[in-house]
Amino acid sequence: MPHSQDIDVANSPDLESTYECLLCGKLVKSTTHPGQCDCGGEFQNWGNSLE
Template sequence: MKRPFGGRFPDIMKDVSADTEANGPYECFDCGTIVVTEEHPGRCSDCGGAMRNRRTPIE
């Protein structure tokens, strides 16, 4: 198998774990409110919008 880029780059790309229940900061998709908690907060306490774990990349 031929390696991309002529084999100049080692296998450095890794998959990111999508652990959405990890402790840390959560951000509201709608208003941007940020809370730090051990459990997923569910809905934003300010506007009721959906929250996301800021450590989980959005791609």
């Protein structure tokens, strides 16, 4: 019986990054770049902009 499922990140082989659409502001969490938003805008990786 598993007793420690509170650390989901540790079980993820790939880290998710948060992407924000520069046009509509939509947020998407993905392990890969989502490409283009439904609105036609480009996604920016939040992780790359953090200092």
